[in-house]
Amino acid sequence: SQKIEQNSEALNIQEGKTATLTCNYTNYSPAYLQWYRQDPGRGPVFLLLIRENEKEKRKERLKVTFDTTLKQSLFHITASQPADSATYLCALGPRTNAGKSTFGDGTTLTVKP
């Protein structure tokens, strides 16, 4: 069955550094991949979507890469700030049943001042 693994449950970094979060998957061939941010007590908020034929996508301080050979996506936050502290979820988008995405468990990022 398909499996999604996000790197270590928690990631702690110093303000100003680049945070790199990993999303690995097996037994799956997604048409696209999404990244979400979730704050405590709130619903996830969509950040970025990258399609299988795209290698990289950027949005302000965020950068996402997608390697379908390695079955991996990397999510980078450059010049991190304490306000970036949250849980980040990746989700795999299917080829059929359009819209029915499968979510990873998330990585909790803490940016220390």
Place this chain on the structure above:
Amino acid sequence: NAGVTQTPKFQVLKTGQSMTLQCAQDMNHNSMYWYRQDPGMGLRLIYYSASEGTTDKGEVPNGYNVSRLNKREFSLRLESAAPSQTSVYFCASSGQGAYGYTFGSGTRLTVV
């Protein structure tokens, strides 16, 4: 600028009681979803509706039923609540094609 609205925000039920979680979106999205989120388990899909008039089971449908009342509204019903259904429930919607989901703020349900 409502997006996806869920009610109630909090609920405590006794084992065996029933209740309906309500969800409405104002973005004219075709697809709607119900997820539950438990510590260490991530988001798991309960049911989804690809379009008005259709519903399908997700990963964990047992103990739940859904109704896609119209394009805007998608409700989740627990007929006989069990402690294992204690969780945070999220409703989400998405538009045509490959786009991100818009989530509601969640319903925190406790079954005692």
